[in-house]
Structures are given as structure tokens and as C-alpha cells.
Amino acid sequence: MPSGYTFVIADDHPLFRGALREAIAGIGDAPCIVEAGDFESAKTALLGEGDIDLLLLDLAMPGASGLSGLISLHGIQPSLPIVVVSAHDDPVTIRRALELGASGFISKSASMDDIRSAVRTVLDGGIAAPAEMDLGEERDPEISNLIRRLQTLTPQQTRVLSMLGEGLLNKQIAYELGVSEATVKAHVSAILQKLSVDSRTQAVIQLAKIGTDSIAAA
Incomplete structure (x- = not known):
């Protein structure tokens, strides 16, 4: 896998940002990891950071409401792979996130190995969603x-x-x-x-x- 990745971690909990940083630190050769603690910081990173390879996005951050934050950031960089990382890991939320432009979804309860695997899948051009989960169809x-x-x-x-x-x-x-x-x-x-x-x-x-x-x- 090539080196020189730039990742943005957008989550308002410093401890969880640290866990994500640890999980993805070994992907590629010493990747550049930018942290954002709120929606405005995430937006600023996307507008000014240059070539970003992947964004890890929490849905519940100050300044954004649920999937509207995903929609907004996807509009800023449409080609940027966004992986939603959320404690709200029900099939409805996961399906809607993927339909609205996310390239993957990681539950906050996922293991380090699962996080790394999902990130690698998306970097390789795939879609990462929790295995063995039936996302169903929209009922509303x-x-x-x-x-x-x-x-x-x-x-x-x-x-x-x-x-x-x-x-x-x-x-x-x-x-x-x-x-x-x-x-x-x-x-x-x-x-x-x-x-x-x-x-x-x-x-x-x-x-x-x-x-x-x-x-x-x-």
C-alpha cells in the first residue's frame, strides 16, 4: 500500500480521536493525521488541507446535526472518501449514510483491526459497512x-x-x-x-x- 496518506479525524471526544489515530497510524508510511474537534474545524481542514485521502467523521459533533454534516462535507470535496464513525450503528443510520455519500461506516464499538480493515477497504476503492448486517430498505x-x-x-x-x-x-x-x-x-x-x-x-x-x-x- 502506498505511503504518504493524509487523514482527517473529526470527532469531539479527544480520547476517541486518540484511539482512531492509533488504529490508522500504521496504514501506509507514517501518515499525516489532522484532528478536528467540531464541525467548523472539520470544514476548515477540508477547505485548506490540500490532498486529503480519507475523512473519518463522527455524526454527533458540535456544529452539525446528524447526517446533515455528512451532506455538507461531501459537497465541499465530492471525491473525498468519507467514513462515518458513530455509536448510532443501527441499519437505518448506516444505510442512509451510505446513500448520502459515505464510503463506509464504522461502529464506535469496532475493534482496532476492524477499523484498520474498513479504512483499507475504502482506500482501495471499496465500500466498508459492518459485516453480516442486513441494511434493509427505507421504510419512511x-x-x-x-x-x-x-x-x-x-x-x-x-x-x-x-x-x-x-x-x-x-x-x-x-x-x-x-x-x-x-x-x-x-x-x-x-x-x-x-x-x-x-x-x-x-x-x-x-x-x-x-x-x-x-x-x-x-
């Missing part, structure tokens, strides 16, 4: 429809939707993305159409729904 038609609609958003539209969720105005979004306000307005219009809603507020409610509903039952 509203969530199923919402996931399908979110999957139609472009990465830039996904980023705009996430920024709407953070309460940013068009002018602020335009500044953050380095585009014109007219471009942002066009993105917002496309988002409303794809999500089949009439207002920015309704779009944000939909994003929040996939965030909180997805881990509420776990």
Missing part, C-alpha cells in the same frame, strides 16, 4: 423521497443548501464560494425546484429533517 417514504432529491443536487448546490442551513445570506454565500450573488440565486432556485419546496426556509427544514430524524431512533 418521506425520507426515501428526500434522499432521492438530495442525491440530484450538484456539489455546489449541496454547499449552498448547507450554508442556507447555517443561516447565511446570499451575499455571504457568494463571498464564501467566490461567486456572484446572481449565481447563488440561481443555485437557490435550482435547490428549491429539486427539493420541491417553495422557500429557503422549507429547504432548510428538509435538510434538518435528514439530520435529526436519521439518528433520532438510535
Whole structure:
């Protein structure tokens, strides 16, 4: 396996970040490991760290709600493999995470060997999910429809939707993305159409729904 990997560990518990660091330290030749303790730090790492090979993401971090954080970070770097690491390891959460762009899912109760194995699987281009678990099919038609609609958003539209969720105005979004306000307005219009809603507020409610509903039952 080639050397020189750069990993980002995003988790708000220092002890668990340390455990993850220990688990992946032997993958490749002395990988560079960046730690983030909240969602903003994770976002900053993705925007400024250059070539990242893999992100290990906790779903329950300050600044992000459930799977909405995954959606947002996936929009920033669509090609970056993201492995969700969560104590919420029920089939529903795992399936929804994979449907929304995660390349793998690791339970926080997993062994060091299982963590390393999952990371290697994803680095090799595979999908890592807990073995011998039937993920089933989505039983909530509203969530199923919402996931399908979110999957139609472009990465830039996904980023705009996430920024709407953070309460940013068009002018602020335009500044953050380095585009014109007219471009942002066009993105917002496309988002409303794809999500089949009439207002920015309704779009944000939909994003929040996939965030909180997805881990509420776990």
C-alpha cells in the first residue's frame, strides 16, 4: 500500500480521536493525521488541507446535526472518501449514510483491526459497512423521497443548501464560494425546484429533517 496518506479525524471526544489515530497510524508510511474537534474545524481542514485521502467523521459533533454534516462535507470535496464513525450503528443510520455519500461506516464499538480493515477497504476503492448486517430498505417514504432529491443536487448546490442551513445570506454565500450573488440565486432556485419546496426556509427544514430524524431512533 502506498505511503504518504493524509487523514482527517473529526470527532469531539479527544480520547476517541486518540484511539482512531492509533488504529490508522500504521496504514501506509507514517501518515499525516489532522484532528478536528467540531464541525467548523472539520470544514476548515477540508477547505485548506490540500490532498486529503480519507475523512473519518463522527455524526454527533458540535456544529452539525446528524447526517446533515455528512451532506455538507461531501459537497465541499465530492471525491473525498468519507467514513462515518458513530455509536448510532443501527441499519437505518448506516444505510442512509451510505446513500448520502459515505464510503463506509464504522461502529464506535469496532475493534482496532476492524477499523484498520474498513479504512483499507475504502482506500482501495471499496465500500466498508459492518459485516453480516442486513441494511434493509427505507421504510419512511418521506425520507426515501428526500434522499432521492438530495442525491440530484450538484456539489455546489449541496454547499449552498448547507450554508442556507447555517443561516447565511446570499451575499455571504457568494463571498464564501467566490461567486456572484446572481449565481447563488440561481443555485437557490435550482435547490428549491429539486427539493420541491417553495422557500429557503422549507429547504432548510428538509435538510434538518435528514439530520435529526436519521439518528433520532438510535
